[in-house]
Amino acid sequence: MPSFSYKALNPKGEQIEGTYEATDRAVVVKSLIEQGLKPLSVKEAAPQSGLRLPKFGAGKVKSDLIVIFTRELSAMVGAGVPILRALNSLHDHSESHALKKVLSEIIKDVEAGSQLGDALAKHPIVFSDVYVNMVRAGESAGILDDILKRLAFQQEKNATIRKKIKSAMTYPMVLVFITILAFFGLMLFVIPQIGKILKDLGGEDAELPLLTQAMLAISDVMVNFWFIVLPVFGFGIFMLIRFIRTPRGKSTLHHFSLRVPGIKTLIMKIAVARFARTFSALIGAGVPVLEALEVTAHAIGNVVYEEALLNAAKEVENGATLSSIIEKNKLFPAIVPQMLAVGEETGQTDVVLIKVADFYEEEVDVAIDGVSSIIEPVMIVFMGSMVGLIAASVMMPIASLSQNIK
Numbered sequence: 146m147p148s149f150s151y152k153a154l155n156p157k158g159e160q161i162e163g164t165y166e167a168t169d170r171a172v173v174v175k176s177l178i179e180q181g182l183k184p185l186s187v188k189e190a191a192p193q194s195g196l197r198l199p200k201f202g203a204g205k206v207k208s209d210l211i212v213i214f215t216r217e218l219s220a221m222v223g224a225g226v227p228i229l230r231a232l233n234s235l236h237d238h239s240e241s242h243a244l245k246k247v248l249s250e251i252i253k254d255v256e257a258g259s260q261l262g263d264a265l266a267k268h269p270i271v272f273s274d275v276y277v278n279m280v281r282a283g284e285s286a287g288i289l290d291d292i293l294k295r296l297a298f299q300q301e302k303n304a305t306i307r308k309k310i311k312s313a314m315t316y317p318m319v320l321v322f323i324t325i326l327a328f329f330g331l332m333l334f335v336i337p338q339i340g341k342i343l344k345d346l347g348g349e350d351a352e353l354p355l356l357t358q359a360m361l362a363i364s365d366v367m368v369n370f371w372f373i374v375l376p377v378f379g380f381g382i383f384m385l386i387r388f389i390r391t392p393r394g395k396s397t398l399h400h401f402s403l404r405v406p407g408i409k410t411l412i413m414k415i416a417v418a419r420f421a422r423t424f425s426a427l428i429g430a431g432v433p434v435l436e437a438l439e440v441t442a443h444a445i446g447n448v449v450y451e452e453a454l455l456n457a458a459k460e461v462e463n464g465a466t467l468s469s470i471i472e473k474n475k476l477f478p479a480i481v482p483q484m485l486a487v488g489e490e491t492g493q494t495d496v497v498l499i500k501v502a503d504f505y506e507e508e509v510d511v512a513i514d515g516v517s518s519i520i521e522p523v524m525i526v527f528m529g530s531m532v533g534l535i536a537a538s539v540m541m542p543i544a545s546l547s548q549n550i551k
């Protein structure tokens with residue numbers, strides 16, 4: 146039987162620790178609550194490594210399909226349909242081969258006696274830590290249908306923010322691609338022809354402006370060594386993307402982004418909205434505070450905020466209130482600790498944080514529009530400047546040569 150380590154508060158507010166043997170985590174949480182304890186965290190003492198590894202061949206399941214699956218499962222469970230029957234029905238009617246494969250494995254685990262949350266935990270690529278922990282809490286409290294509704298709503302909100310960000314970045318990225326393409330096209334095909342014309346008009350010894358000489362020199366290098374320049378350029382982009390995907394690269398990018406005016410405001414609002422929505426959902430589902438903070442930290446999508454929340458979890462473990470910790474951190478606007486303090490005083494932290502999430506999700510829309518309105522003209526000016534430099538490098542010697550002819 147698995148062994149679980151737990152941390153909890155007794156009725157006097159004192160923190161206690163211990164271990165508990167049970168079939169699953171939900172049993173431990175229920176037992177602690179029945180003993181009058183408030184669970185802070187419950188973790189399996191020796192988790193099997195296979196639970197957290199992705200299943201090869203499971204395929205990628207789109208987030209939209211997970212939202213639909215969650216809503217349908219919520220409706221069926223709420224109508225009194227047994228969980229196993231509901232899963233089988235969703236499996237049979239699913240048109241996604243990847244989702245069917247995942248559901249078939251989940252059904253096997255549930256048939257073998259596993260809790261739904263534990264079965265979902267074996268597919269971390271499809272079901273996030275937030276999803277798994279909320280389902281576990283819902284099973285423990287007997288409100289799985291309500292928890293699934295919250296999950297579907299939360300996923301829809303997150304998907305909406307992602308789509309808006311992608312939409313806002315599409316036009317600038319297209320401009321960047323066109324700019325790079327135009328630069329290589331001009332340097333490889335146009336500038337060499339113009340260079341020949343200038344030499345024909347002014348001769349080999351003709352004095353050309355410094356800008357024109359620089360453009361011709363760059364063009365010569367790219368024409369004569371294109372088989373080196375293009376692979377090096379492509380390899381440089383590949384290595385940059387690869388570096389950004391590493392923990393160190395992500396940390397560097399996220400710290401840098403929070404120093405860029407305009408971008409900083411957008412990132413802060415997105416992070417605060419995700420923190421409020423995710424933490425609220427977990428607390429509302431009955432997940433222990435420390436565990437909710439840790440799960441939220443990993444789900445927020447920003448290394449800087451992740452570090453801040455993990456540090457906050459350590460201070461909460463030592464007895465500090467979350468609102469007092471957040472208040473000291475400049476990453477969070479003043480309204481967040483104030484609202485948290487109200488929630489802690491009234492015992493309605495989840496309700497208060499939902500209002501914070503709603504407010505900042507609206508602010509994200511405004512911030513995205515603001516960043517888009519800045520990025521687009523900046524990119525146009527950049528493209529115009531590049532074309533202008535090339536045009537100037539061509540027109541200056543032509544004007545000079547035409548004066549000499551007169």
